[in-house]
Amino acid sequence: IELSSVPQFTNSPTLIVMVGLPARGKTYISKKLTRYLNWIGVPTKVFNLGQYRREVQSYKSFEFFRPDNEEAMQIRKACASNALKDVVIYFSKEHGQVAVFDATNTTRERRVSIVSFAKEKGYKVFFVESICDDPDIIAQNIADVKVSSPDYLNCDKEEALADFLKRIECYKQTYVPLDDEKDRRLSYIKIFNVGSRYLVNCVQDHIQSRIVYYLMNIHVTPRSIYLSRHGESNMNLLGRIGGDSGLSPRGHKYATALGTFIKSQHIKDLKVWTSHMKRTIQTAEHLGIPYEQWKALNEIDAGVCEEMTYEEIQDNHPEEFALRDQDKYRYRYPKGESYEDLVHRLEPVIMELERQENVLVVCHQAVMRCLLAYLLDKTADELPYLKCPLHTALKLTPVAYGCKVEHVFLNIEAVNTHRERPGNVDVSRDPEEALKTIPDHF
Amino acid sequence: MLVLYCPQGASVPQFTNSPTLIVMVGLPARGKTYISKKLTRYLNWIGVPTKVFNLGQYRREVQSYKSFEFFRPDNEEAMQIRKACASNALKDVVIYFSKEHGQVAVFDATNTTRERRVSIVSFAKEKGYKVFFVESICDDPDIIAQNIADVKVSSPDYLNCDKEEALADFLKRIECYKQTYVPLDDEKDRRLSYIKIFNVGSRYLVNCVQDHIQSRIVYYLMNIHVTPRSIYLSRHGESNMNLLGRIGGDSGLSPRGHKYATALGTFIKSQHIKDLKVWTSHMKRTIQTAEHLGIPYEQWKALNEIDAGVCEEMTYEEIQDNHPEEFALRDQDKYRYRYPKGESYEDLVHRLEPVIMELERQENVLVVCHQAVMRCLLAYLLDKTADELPYLKCPLHTALKLTPVAYGCKVEHVFLNIEAVNTHRERPGVSFTKHVHLLQAQYKIIKCIIDSQYASVASDVVWHSVKVAQHVVNQTFSQAILTLGCRINDHT
Numbered sequence: 007i008e009l010s011s012v013p014q015f016t017n018s019p020t021l022i023v024m025v026g027l028p029a030r031g032k033t034y035i036s037k038k039l040t041r042y043l044n045w046i047g048v049p050t051k052v053f054n055l056g057q058y059r060r061e062v063q064s065y066k067s068f069e070f071f072r073p074d075n076e077e078a079m080q081i082r083k084a085c086a087s088n089a090l091k092d093v094v095i096y097f098s099k100e101h102g103q104v105a106v107f108d109a110t111n112t113t114r115e116r117r118v119s120i121v122s123f124a125k126e127k128g129y130k131v132f133f134v135e136s137i138c139d140d141p142d143i144i145a146q147n148i149a150d151v152k153v154s155s156p157d158y159l160n161c162d163k164e165e166a167l168a169d170f171l172k173r174i175e176c177y178k179q180t181y182v183p184l185d186d187e188k189d190r191r192l193s194y195i196k197i198f199n200v201g202s203r204y205l206v207n208c209v210q211d212h213i214q215s216r217i218v219y220y221l222m223n224i225h226v227t228p229r230s231i232y233l234s235r236h237g238e239s240n241m242n243l244l245g246r247i248g249g250d251s252g253l254s255p256r257g258h259k260y261a262t263a264l265g266t267f268i269k270s271q272h273i274k275d276l277k278v279w280t281s282h283m284k285r286t287i288q289t290a291e292h293l294g295i296p297y298e299q300w301k302a303l304n305e306i307d308a309g310v311c312e313e314m315t316y317e318e319i320q321d322n323h324p325e326e327f328a329l330r331d332q333d334k335y336r337y338r339y340p341k342g343e344s345y346e347d348l349v350h351r352l353e354p355v356i357m358e359l360e361r362q363e364n365v366l367v368v369c370h371q372a373v374m375r376c377l378l379a380y381l382l383d384k385t386a387d388e389l390p391y392l393k394c395p396l397h398t399a400l401k402l403t404p405v406a407y408g409c410k411v412e413h414v415f416l417n418i419e420a421v422n423t424h425r426e427r428p429g430n431v432d433v434s435r436d437p438e439e440a441l442k443t444i445p446d447h448f
Numbered sequence: 449m450l451v452l453y454c455p456q457g458a459s460v461p462q463f464t465n466s467p468t469l470i471v472m473v474g475l476p477a478r479g480k481t482y483i484s485k486k487l488t489r490y491l492n493w494i495g496v497p498t499k500v501f502n503l504g505q506y507r508r509e510v511q512s513y514k515s516f517e518f519f520r521p522d523n524e525e526a527m528q529i530r531k532a533c534a535s536n537a538l539k540d541v542v543i544y545f546s547k548e549h550g551q552v553a554v555f556d557a558t559n560t561t562r563e564r565r566v567s568i569v570s571f572a573k574e575k576g577y578k579v580f581f582v583e584s585i586c587d588d589p590d591i592i593a594q595n596i597a598d599v600k601v602s603s604p605d606y607l608n609c610d611k612e613e614a615l616a617d618f619l620k621r622i623e624c625y626k627q628t629y630v631p632l633d634d635e636k637d638r639r640l641s642y643i644k645i646f647n648v649g650s651r652y653l654v655n656c657v658q659d660h661i662q663s664r665i666v667y668y669l670m671n672i673h674v675t676p677r678s679i680y681l682s683r684h685g686e687s688n689m690n691l692l693g694r695i696g697g698d699s700g701l702s703p704r705g706h707k708y709a710t711a712l713g714t715f716i717k718s719q720h721i722k723d724l725k726v727w728t729s730h731m732k733r734t735i736q737t738a739e740h741l742g743i744p745y746e747q748w749k750a751l752n753e754i755d756a757g758v759c760e761e762m763t764y765e766e767i768q769d770n771h772p773e774e775f776a777l778r779d780q781d782k783y784r785y786r787y788p789k790g791e792s793y794e795d796l797v798h799r800l801e802p803v804i805m806e807l808e809r810q811e812n813v814l815v816v817c818h819q820a821v822m823r824c825l826l827a828y829l830l831d832k833t834a835d836e837l838p839y840l841k842c843p844l845h846t847a848l849k850l851t852p853v854a855y856g857c858k859v860e861h862v863f864l865n866i867e868a869v870n871t872h873r874e875r876p877g878v879s880f881t882k883h884v885h886l887l888q889a890q891y892k893i894i895k896c897i898i899d900s901q902y903a904s905v906a907s908d909v910v911w912h913s914v915k916v917a918q919h920v921v922n923q924t925f926s927q928a929i930l931t932l933g934c935r936i937n938d939h940t
């Protein structure tokens with residue numbers, strides 16, 4: 007069984023079932039968890055019940071959610087049923103491994119029916135319940151994502167808020183949280199008040215253990231993540247990949263400019279991370295802030311192609327060069343690494359990035375592509391071609407369900423190191439076709 | 449300006465400077481010492497200096513045990529002794545943190561009263577230590593009975609008692625504690641950082657995790673289990689590179705290597721192991737070995753052999769010729785030394801951490817790996833230090849069966865009777881440094897004599913001196929002595 011770097015997850019797909027009143031962060035958790043699992047190579051998809059409902063019924067008011075609204079109840083049950091049918095298709099025909107059922111699932115009856123559905127199909131079930139009684143957090147959630155929801159397209163903020171609060175009340179009447187005693191055989195994690203406290207019950211396998219670890223490390227405290235490559239290096243100037251060279255004069259200029267920019271941002275308690283390679287360390291040195299070195303942030307190891315120009319790679323390893331263009335994500339340099347290996351290597355960095363608040367990561371092209379793909383939910387196909395030019399810092403700020411990105415070009419010229427996928431990726435191609443997209447160098 | 453960088457190329461960020469005091473909580477026979485030792489072993493292996501402070505040991509030093517009466521809550525005299533012991537243990541914690549570079553201390557005691565825990569928290573606050581509680585709650589009588597049978601009746605406290613007496617007394621001891629036991633409270637202790645473990649891990653309550661190390665501790669504690677199982681470790685069968693005395697590379701098995709793989713398959717079948725998982729690396733030689741087993745196997749890149757960088761596929765002689773200085777540096781600190789463009793054992797440990805985590809989650813596993821990798825795994829399982837790790841003996845064609853027992857691991861060596869080359873390189877001798885200094889002194893003297901007397905016979909003398917010097921640096925001091933000896937004979 008040839009795999010990347012993680013053991014084969016058990017063949018049974020896993021159904022993650024969210025539980026909780028509205029505005030408790032279920033969709034936030036669903037999307038974030040899904041992004042993380044896809045990034046580490048576990049095909050995962052969210053099935054949001056609200057979207058199914060919106061497709062069959064345009065929203066009028068909270069009355070739809072009254073527990074005594076028989077007609078609505080039928081519609082809601084049908085939607086849940088359709089969502090689960092799509093889960094079956096995702097697992098059986100689309101190679102899905104994890105499905106996240108994002109709905110309130112607040113009654114015992116609903117959860118019991120999901121568990122028997124899953125048992126019948128041979129799926130494992132893991133519940134994620136979010137419990138929150140802090141009115142400030144709930145108000146913030148509603149302001150962030152609810153008043154701007156498709157349900158409230160034509161309402162003003164006050165109306166939307168008032169209606170939404172009544173919607174929550176409808177659910178509260180029938181909400182039965184997972185029970186310590188009655189649900190002791192279920193596998194679940196209960197998250198209290200955005201993570202000050204967790205209750206974890208009956209973790210069944212590796213993927214559930216990883217999910218629990220991830221959920222226990224994320225937080226919602228506002229912060230920004232700054233990503234930058236090292237300043238232009240001497241290797242960059244020569245168009246050579248890899249190696250461990252120092253900064254060029256322009257690279258030093260960039261590092262100084264980066265330091266000035268960082269100071270101007272007045273960032274609270276900024277942590278700075280670099281790799282073990284000279285060029286990131288030299289860049290960080292100019293910042294005047296203590297920095298930590300991570301070997302995991304080292305650039306992708308190009309193995310036998312280390313320190314070569316693309317022309318040399320074409321001359322010496324034309325077949326390898328073509329194979330790489332065919333599948334840049336999975337291709338592993340002989341005696342080197344693939345992007346897929348890099349993602350696996352970077353997982354502890356991502357985990358720590360989640361735990362931290364304001365962080366500046368000074369790294370390398372391939373590494374930055376991997377981190378960016380995680381933060382911006384890019385696929386494995388897109389990842390190796392993400393544009394991460396030298397001398398440009400990115401400021402990423404989590405907002406609502408995603409990330410706001412600000413590009414900061416610090417006005418110091420640098421060579422371009424981005425190589426687009428050429429048109430011809432066949433191993434029999436001519437050298438000119440292979441070298442068509444290589445960037446200029448000295 | 450202050451540059452706060454990771455010590456010596458470690459791959460984890462600098463843990464916060466505040467040391468962490470882990471405080472165990474729970475009635476006797478709830479696994480506190482088991483957890484303390486295991487957690488300490490793990491933290492030391494990943495590079496976080498950790499030590500257990502077991503209150504029972506402090507007590508045994510000042511008071512020989514007579515009976516459970518010592519633990520009666522109304523036994524004033526005993527209570528004074530117990531308080532004094534706790535105080536001494538915490539004094540030693542202070543020394544460990546301030547003078548011995550400790551990062552984590554595990555205070556292994558019952559700590560079952562709120563009063564005791566409150567005093568520990570203020571002690572820690574005053575010293576600037578972080579506190580993390582680990583409470584083990586168990587009401588399953590079978591588990592408790594098993595614990596008592598495994599580690600209590602054979603404890604130093606019951607040296608001269610028979611099993612029945614010991615059991616009866618210990619149960620009364622538990623009753624003494626039960627009277628005053630107040631578990632961590634959801635409401636009253638909501639500001640404390642802790643994990644509550646229920647019934648050996650079916651359930652966990654985690655509150656207020658403060659930092660990275662506590663998050664790692666929680667993750668580890670949530671992945672360990674006590675279900676009986678065995679871990680089998682084996683290197684790949686002898687490879688063609690092994691036969692040539694070359695390190696690294698990605699060669700296939702030699703004929704003897706294939707024989708070993710077949711023998712390993714036979715051995716494994718004979719063990720009738722339930723649900724055995726087999727893991728290999730991504731390298732041909734482990735995969736070829738696993739192929740003979742006839743069981744599905746999983747490949748882990750993390751199990752690949754240590755990357756020898758520029759020294760890949762060289763013999764030790766070639767390394768000496770091409771990189772004599774590197775070769776010497778490696779012998780000076782084999783654990784931390786990183787091959788140029790390669791890895792160190794320290795890097796390997798970091799790379800293997802997810803493997804260890806998954807090994808903890810699993811039950812019966814056979815890991816087919818490589819010499820350096822096996823040394824790292826063995827060091828974790830058998831609690832070996834970073835100094836010992838790179839010199840652990842992991843010969844070819846020998847399987848190890850490790851079975852957790854009590855607080856440690858039982859090891860059975862299984863040599864499958866297929867000959868193989870020896871790939872083990874010993875640590876240079878203790879007297880090595882003395883030899884080197886002696887030789888350096890001898891060399892200087894002789895060189896002076898030769899140079900002063902034979903200045904005109906420059907080239908051959910200089911060449912010979914250089915050769916002697918080279919041998920000294922390369923630690924082939926026997927060669928150096930021989931070479932010196934020749935010169936001495938020639939010039940007397």
